[in-house]
Amino acid sequence: MKRHVAIVAVLAIATAFYAFADETPISGLHRYSLGNGLELFVLENHAVPLSRIQITFRCGSITQEPDTAGLFHLYEHMLFKGNSKYRTETEFSAAMTDLGVAEWNGGTSTEYVTYYFTVPSDKTEAGLEFWSYAMREPLFDPAELGIEQGVVSNEINGNLSDPDRVYSAAMDKALFGKYPWRRDIGGNEAVIRSATVETLRAIQSEYYLPNNAALFVGGDVDPEAVYAMAKRWYGEWKAGADPWKNPAPAHPTPGTETPVYLAYPDESLPEGIAYIETRYRGPDVLAEPAPTYAADVWGYLIQAPDGRFKTSVYDAVPALYDKDYIGGYYYTQRDGGQVSFYTYCFVDPAFPLAERAKAAFKGAVVSGEVQAMVSDAAYFSDDDYSVVKRKMEDEQILNLETPEKFIETLSFWWSVASTDYFFRYVPNMKKVQRSDIGAFLTKFVLSNVEVMAIRMNPADFAAESESLAAAGFATVSAETAFWWKDGKK
Numbered sequence: 001m002k003r004h005v006a007i008v009a010v011l012a013i014a015t016a017f018y019a020f021a022d023e024t025p026i027s028g029l030h031r032y033s034l035g036n037g038l039e040l041f042v043l044e045n046h047a048v049p050l051s052r053i054q055i056t057f058r059c060g061s062i063t064q065e066p067d068t069a070g071l072f073h074l075y076e077h078m079l080f081k082g083n084s085k086y087r088t089e090t091e092f093s094a095a096m097t098d099l100g101v102a103e104w105n106g107g108t109s110t111e112y113v114t115y116y117f118t119v120p121s122d123k124t125e126a127g128l129e130f131w132s133y134a135m136r137e138p139l140f141d142p143a144e145l146g147i148e149q150g151v152v153s154n155e156i157n158g159n160l161s162d163p164d165r166v167y168s169a170a171m172d173k174a175l176f177g178k179y180p181w182r183r184d185i186g187g188n189e190a191v192i193r194s195a196t197v198e199t200l201r202a203i204q205s206e207y208y209l210p211n212n213a214a215l216f217v218g219g220d221v222d223p224e225a226v227y228a229m230a231k232r233w234y235g236e237w238k239a240g241a242d243p244w245k246n247p248a249p250a251h252p253t254p255g256t257e258t259p260v261y262l263a264y265p266d267e268s269l270p271e272g273i274a275y276i277e278t279r280y281r282g283p284d285v286l287a288e289p290a291p292t293y294a295a296d297v298w299g300y301l302i303q304a305p306d307g308r309f310k311t312s313v314y315d316a317v318p319a320l321y322d323k324d325y326i327g328g329y330y331y332t333q334r335d336g337g338q339v340s341f342y343t344y345c346f347v348d349p350a351f352p353l354a355e356r357a358k359a360a361f362k363g364a365v366v367s368g369e370v371q372a373m374v375s376d377a378a379y380f381s382d383d384d385y386s387v388v389k390r391k392m393e394d395e396q397i398l399n400l401e402t403p404e405k406f407i408e409t410l411s412f413w414w415s416v417a418s419t420d421y422f423f424r425y426v427p428n429m430k431k432v433q434r435s436d437i438g439a440f441l442t443k444f445v446l447s448n449v450e451v452m453a454i455r456m457n458p459a460d461f462a463a464e465s466e467s468l469a470a471a472g473f474a475t476v477s478a479e480t481a482f483w484w485k486d487g488k489k
Contacts, residue, residue: 021223025423026400029410030223034231036239037211041410041419042226043218045403050102051124051219052403054116055131056411058244059207061185062111062335069484070187073108074152074195075203079115080106081144084137086130089144095130099123108185111334112415118404121220125229128217132233135208140197149192156189160478163268167455170262170481174451175255175279176336180483182248183336188484209240214414218403251336254449255281261358262453263468264476265461272347273321274456276357278365280448282330282337283440285417291444293428294436295330295339298373300388301380301437302328308379309369316364317356319346328365334416339444341365347460354464354471357454370445374438385432393426 021030021042032040060072086092096104096117104117115134119127159165165186172183181187215234217226269275283291302309305324314323321344328341343361347353351360373379399405413422454473461468465475479485 021227030227031419032227032230034210034235036235036237037209038230038234038237039214039414039419040227040230041214041216041218041407041414042221042223043216043403043406043410044221044223045218046220047402049121049220050118050403051121051127051217051221052116052118052407053124053127053131054114054216054407054411055135055213056112056114056216056415057207057213058112058415059203059212060109060111060113061187062182063207063243063248064181064184064187066181066188066484067191068187069181069184070152070156070189070192071195071199071203072113072207073185073187074148074192075200076106076108076113076115077148077152078140078145078200079134079138081148082139082141083133084139085133087139092134099126099130110183110185110336112412114411114415116216116407118219124217124219124221124226125233128215128226128229128233132237135213136234136237138200138204140200142197145195145197145200149195152192153189156186156192159186160482163264163266163455166476166478166481167264167266167453169483170264170476171277171279171451171453173481173483174260174262175281175338176251177256178252179248182251184483190484205240206243209243210234210237211239212243214411216407216411218407248335250284250287251281253281253444256449256451259449260451261354261471261473262451262476263354263461263465263473264453264455265458266455267458269455269457271457271459274345274347274353274454274460275342276345276353276361276452276454277340277342278362278450278452280339280445280450282339282444284334284337285332285421286334289417289421291436291440292330292332292337293425294432294440295444296332296392297385297388297429297432298437298440299329300392301384304384307384309373312369313343313361313364316368317343317345317360318351319348319356321345332416339448347456347464349463352464352467353454353456353460354468354473357452358471362450362452366445366450370441374441374446377434380434380437389430389432392429396426 021032024031028044030042034040080089080092082088082092086095099119100123102118106115115131117127173180176183215230282295285292310323310326313326314320320326325344331338345356399409410422413419
């Protein structure tokens with residue numbers, strides 16, 4: 001799982017703002033709101049004659065129920081199959097060719113669905129027009145739906161033989177056991193096969209709304225001109241009821257009542273090498289924003305190559321692979337924040353994996369180092385904090401180098417948290433103190449319940465299967481990993 005940490009650079013306040021623009025703390029970024037609730041963000045950057053256009057919706061697997069799991073991914077596929085202006089996939093693709101599209105794609109995530117492309121800047125209005133028809137007036141041709149149901153079903157079945165997908169599904173099912181379908185982007189093949197045009201129209205009417213969307217334009221553009229274009233092509237898009245007025249209940253914290261231990265025989269790992277990971281339910285960014293800043297700073301602190309964390313764990317746990325492969329992170333989410341610790345180790349009969357995972361690794365990390373981080377004020381020095389915070393801020397500035405990078409970042413944080421969280425991130429991150437990190441670790445690690453997993457080559461699993469079973473490790477397979485396989489509701 002990739003770590004996602006908040007990315008934003010708070011630079012000089014823009015000296016001039018346009019008539020309709022709201023003030024933002026980022027130079028060159030202008031924020032507008034159309035009367036129908038659509039948010040518009042325009043980043044002015046004249047370095048190259050290109051324009052990135054992206055539209056993002058707050059939806060995805062976060063909004064799913066068991067009987068809708070996977071439908072947002074199917075909807076994403078169908079959006080490229082034709083609309084009232086470009087009626088077929090062929091016409092759709094030809095229009096992008098005529099626009100001179102440099103790159104394009106769409107994506108469904110746990111918390112958003114997004115679509116984008118990059119065009120020559122003199123085609124900005126044509127690009128906005130193009131996406132407006134796709135978003136507002138998709139055709140959902142029944143014949144095309146049948147084809148895409150087969151495509152998406154094949155992807156779901158392909159996940160059953162993808163080690164990373166199997167592992168991720170097993171971890172999500174364990175950590176988010178009450179509502180695992182809200183973490184499952186691919187979903188259930190049975191749901192996909194039973195989808196109808198009416199099913200997709202219901203999603204459109206509930207989530208594909210201007211008041212549940214943001215439009216991002218960045219590059220060689222004039223903000224006021226883009227605002228006028230957006231009003232022309234999106235201003236008549238009708239708003240609907242707020243889909244977030246009554247959000248689904250949060251995943252429980254902790255995610256499990258008792259520890260869960262998993263062992264996954266994984267052919268993608270070489271014989272003789274195993275991966276150990278422990279995950280905890282972390283803070284959800286909207287419900288508890290304060291600990292997310294501490295979590296991000298902490299994640300950087302423990303990555304120091306020769307720091308106390310990596311060195312101490314490496315010395316305490318026998319037969320680890322390499323100190324550089326010891327780590328931890330916090331994964332920011334609106335609905336499913338997580339804290340993880342991980343390492344690679346050599347498989348050694350003298351040190352059974354179950355014992356090393358439960359006693360040595362968990363003991364060294366949690367009982368040893370995490371407890372010390374909370375109780376020992378000198379665990380991280382003042383200089384450690386200063387260096388890490390400066391590094392985090394420098395990395396955020398780099399994300400402003402290109403409109404594509406910046407818009408991708410802004411779009412992510414608009415959907416997962418909010419633009420206000422994004423804009424205030426660096427000042428809030430700089431305020432993090434030792435006590436904040438101590439409070440975060442106490443609540444979300446020391447007082448929490450873990451899901452622990454070991455991934456290893458099947459030959460190594462066979463050699464250690466008895467000791468793993470005796471230690472309470474349940475075996476993961478494609479048949480047990482996915483929540484919909486056992487009919488869990």
